[in-house]
Amino acid sequence: MSIALDSLRPERADPRGSIAIVGNAPGIGPVARTIDAAHQVVRFNNAPGFGGRTGSRVTHLALVNRGGQMREWLADPGFLDRPVVRQAEAFILPFPMLPTEANAPEPICWTREALVLLRPLGKPVHLLPEALHDEARRRLARGTKDCPNPSTGFLVSLALLLDRPTDSGEVNIHGFGFAGWPGHPWAAERAWFAEAAAAGRLRLHPPEASDAS
Template sequence: MDLPVDSPRRLDLFPAASGPLAIVGNAPGLDAAAAIDAASCVVRFNNAPGFGGRAGVRVTHLALVNRGGQMREWLRDPRFLDRPVVRCADAFILPFPMLPAEQNRPEQVCWTREVLDLLAPLGKPVHILPEDLHRAARLRLAPVTTDPGPAGRPNPSTGFLVTLAFLLGRPLRRGPVAAHGFGFDGWPGHPWTAERAWFRQAEAAGHLRLHPCHS
């Protein structure tokens, strides 16, 4: 299975994540605390349901969606920085590149500048996934998607984008990435069936291990 992008330059956004890596989705009913916490690098998403309990207590990277209403809601929450998963994270990931000002009006959808200001007092690294990563994600989903999305292109989920970001440039000798809590369900604009198929292909190629969800 070809994971690198279609150019000689590899995307290796997280070279420090060289040991056991667990990526934890938000599907309900996850009960894998011991396995997740045993990883040297643990990636979580947004509100991270189950954090501190059945989904474990470690988080090295927290991905926060930086476009749309969820981030607008967080920015209005004066206690957002006090959330345990935010306080415990070593670094943050913003999955979407910053939109130019002319593309962010009349209704604001991109909150990248605002979330960078919000997180600045914590003094922790913030990684913004580049457009090259989005292009790579769309290329991988296009052959297996039945819903091309807006402008005829698949609209990858944050979970897919972040997982691909960690896999690109990660040699197989580092071992497969453990993917927990991926239910491939949610906002109907994402190509969930195609994403599930791609995860299965990556698993068959030895790049990741997809642990089943439990309800």
């Protein structure tokens, strides 16, 4: 399965360059310089700490495109003027677009509206496909009959790591607390990241305090 770095890396970026994936859990140490030194810096949603303790670069900003958070952004006339939005080189919408008939009577998918919102910025918007979700669920289910609901952080990290050459630069994970909305399989996601770290695929930097990823 090939999706990830070839389609998500910034234009003209080294496909084997280093990556910093920056979650939103509190307790990230003084690593702004380390994060900003990466070839690719991926952040999520409101990106707390951006412009300060977590650095000032963002090549990709992942914006959750289902649920109430996107609905709030759509109603915010100043959303496009947020520094992290202005400075992002591209955006990632982690969830596939639901058909119109599946998005009623109460809308949960705001993909169409998000694409319209971001269009004036003239920057690429990457929509993660259902095939990636299937692969994420397969890995997190670990051979059981469970159908886990992967977090945005897991989906984006998996997309970036799939088919990534083994001789590539470091992938550093900051600010992933593996806690938050109870519908995500946090224990399974933590285990997957730990195994990937043990295999040398990434370096996991746990926050000093964690309640979100």
